[in-house]
Amino acid sequence: MIPSYDFYLSEVLIEAEALQKRVAELGAQISADYDHNDALMLICILKGGVMFLTDLMRHIDVPHEIDFLSVSSYGRGARATTGSVRIDMDLREEVTGKHLLIIEDIIDSGTTLRFVMDVLNARHPASIRLCTLLDKPSRRVIPIPVDYTGFVIEDKFVYGYGLDLDEKYRNLPFIGVVDLEKLKANPLSQSGDEGM
Numbered sequence: 001m002i003p004s005y006d007f008y009l010s011e012v013l014i015e016a017e018a019l020q021k022r023v024a025e026l027g028a029q030i031s032a033d034y035d036h037n038d039a040l041m042l043i044c045i046l047k048g049g050v051m052f053l054t055d056l057m058r059h060i061d062v063p064h065e066i067d068f069l070s071v072s073s074y075g076r077g078a079r080a081t082t083g084s085v086r087i088d089m090d091l092r093e094e095v096t097g098k099h100l101l102i103i104e105d106i107i108d109s110g111t112t113l114r115f116v117m118d119v120l121n122a123r124h125p126a127s128i129r130l131c132t133l134l135d136k137p138s139r140r141v142i143p144i145p146v147d148y149t150g151f152v153i154e155d156k157f158v159y160g161y162g163l164d165l166d167e168k169y170r171n172l173p174f175i176g177v178v179d180l181e182k183l184k185a186n187p188l189s190q191s192g193d194e195g196m
Contacts, residue, residue, distance in 0.1 A: 005160070005169045008183055009176045014151060016173035019133075019161055020055065022150045026131065027059020030101065030148060039098040039126065040064040043091065045071065045116065048105030051162035051170070052133045052150075056103065065098075067091045073112045085115040100125045105162050106134040108155075110142035117144075134158065134175070151175075157183075 034040045042060075044053040046068050053066065070089035100120055107113055113130065120128055131148035138155045157180060159165040160172030166188035 002168065002188065003186065005165075005172055005176070007186070008159075008165060008169075008178050010179040011177045012174050013153065013156065013158060013177050014161075014175040016161075019150075019174065023052070023055045023133075024059045026148050026150060027056050027061075030056075030131065031059070031061045034060075034062050034064075034099065034101075037099045037126075038063065040101065041093065041095060041098045042066045042101050042103050043095075043120070044068050044103045045105070045112075046089065047170070048162045048164065049103045049133075052105055053103045056131070065093060067093045067095075069116065071112055071116060073115075085112050087119070094123075095120060096124045098125050100128045102128065102130045104130065104132040106136065106158070107132045107144060107146065108136040108139035110140050110144040113144050114142045133161070134163075 040062060042053060042057065042064055044050060044066065047070070057064075057066070068089065069087070069091055071085055072088050073085040102113070102116060102120075104113065107130075117128055117130070129147040130145065132146055133150040135146055135149045135152050136155055137152060157178040158175050159169050159178055160174050160176045162170050163175070164170045165178060165183070168188060
């Protein structure tokens with residue numbers, strides 16, 4: 001049986017109210033910055049960015065499109081990137097000449113985002129900017145220009161509000177810190193419904 005989310009919870013890092021307040025502020029800032037652009041496209045990096053995207057969209061009052069990109073650089077249950085990035089699901093829409101705003105849940109090493117930005121740049125957009133909910137600059141390996149940041153956090157293993165713990169608990173309304181000792185002793189990948 002899979003434990004409840006609180007079994008692995010060490011602490012609540014960012015409360016739901018603080019998340020929603022900051023998302024609203026980011027939406028207002030993005031709306032002001034893109035007020036005169038008529039070709040804004042939000043590109044959500046799946047799967048972690050979905051909750052952030054849907055809440056953020058409600059606070060962006062300029063017309064915009066959305067599309068989705070799925071990339072992977074982490075193995076299941078892994079905490080660190082493998083360094084090898086691949087596209088699992090590409091965009092459906094044309095981006096040439098559009099102002100792209102990448103919506104990401106968390107940036108740490110920068111490897112995945114550098115790959116994504118290089119791929120998108122090759123498609124000749126009018127501009128590319130990056131909006132992340134969480135930023136871990138202490139883990140940065142590749143410099144990445146982050147235009148909009150929700151919260152800068154320390155190097156902690158976090159989950160909730162779209163971020164998963166072995167594909168679970170994305171639905172939490174807050175950002176929690178994983179109790180690594182409990183995770184080590186009770187890995188989710190060995191739970192009853194996984195990988196038999």
